[in-house]
Amino acid sequence: MDQHLPHQHRLPQHLLRAREAVMAYFRPLLNGFGLTEQQWRIMRLLDDRGEMEAGMVADLACILSPSLTGILVRMEKAGLIHRRKDKTDSRRLIVSLSDSGRALTHQISPLSAACYQQIEQHFGEAKLSQLLQLLAELEQLPTPSQASETASSNGESEPDA
């Protein structure tokens, strides 16, 4: 009757559900300011680290470049950021927070922190830091291609010289 698969833990699904549970706390706040998750991630990033290339924004904010292109255009149109080309290498796009974007970031930040406090309070500080540790390790999983390279004894990776 119940044919439960032996190793079917559905890790991706649990990661998704957990994320939804957490985002339920932040989403109303961001919506109230007319921001999307992704826009808020980018704003915090730029506020924390200052201006940077689009590629680095993509990496750090976990956004693929084709998505990022549109997001940055809309954010510039909304007056949140500036976009300019790198003078040395005109392939590169430099993204920076505008003054009003920075002001908005500083306005939202404490509210976001308060949301986070709520979550921490409900879930428990110890479990939270334990979870973050495990997630950080999971993020370091070798890429499937890397994994297969390791499996075969001849490392196809670039020689470091």
Added chain:
Amino acid sequence: MDQHLPHQHRLPQHLLRAREAVMAYFRPLLNGFGLTEQQWRIMRLLDDRGEMEAGMVADLACILSPSLTGILVRMEKAGLIHRRKDKTDSRRLIVSLSDSGRALTHQISPLSAACYQQIEQHFGEAKLSQLLQLLAELEQLPTPSQASETASSNGESEPDA
């Protein structure tokens, strides 16, 4: 110089990154069969539990109903599932796996399990089950509205009578 915010753990971002690292293992497999993540989630669900209402699919597969509507239409068009109205309550939509959908599911399942084994091997069985436990607990976070109700002593929730 480095102005790291005190309680800025970025839990949602880590959940997202971790999920990406894991999905990198599954995505090529599903793409090879022309399936999306969501479609595969739905197929496994229907194979495991048999036919069910669309609403339950949405809940269990973590898909919002407006998205689900289109996904189910496309899956039926692809011959993976059947859709029919409940005879008793014609508001409800009953979704079931087609024969070819079931065959495809059974074809992919062992390959998916093999991917999972790889991940388990790299990450470690103990840490994996520990992580799953924490995620399951995090999913149980009270909704922000529930949390605020609990905070105020007068429960505004529906009286159970």
Added chain:
DNA sequence: TCTGAATGATGAACATCTTAACATTTCGTA
């Protein structure tokens, strides 16, 4: 029985994701 609230799904509008193809610019090198 009739009406208004509740329920389940869909429609609409916009944003984002995902993959593949392109365009531009830069760099290494013959």
Added chain:
DNA sequence: TACGAAATGTTAAGATGTTCATCATTCAGA
């Protein structure tokens, strides 16, 4: 110097996410 490869963004097309509105159906109660 000119050519081809690599790096960086952008377009394109289709699928999904997100919020709000709407439609059809059912249900509860006057």
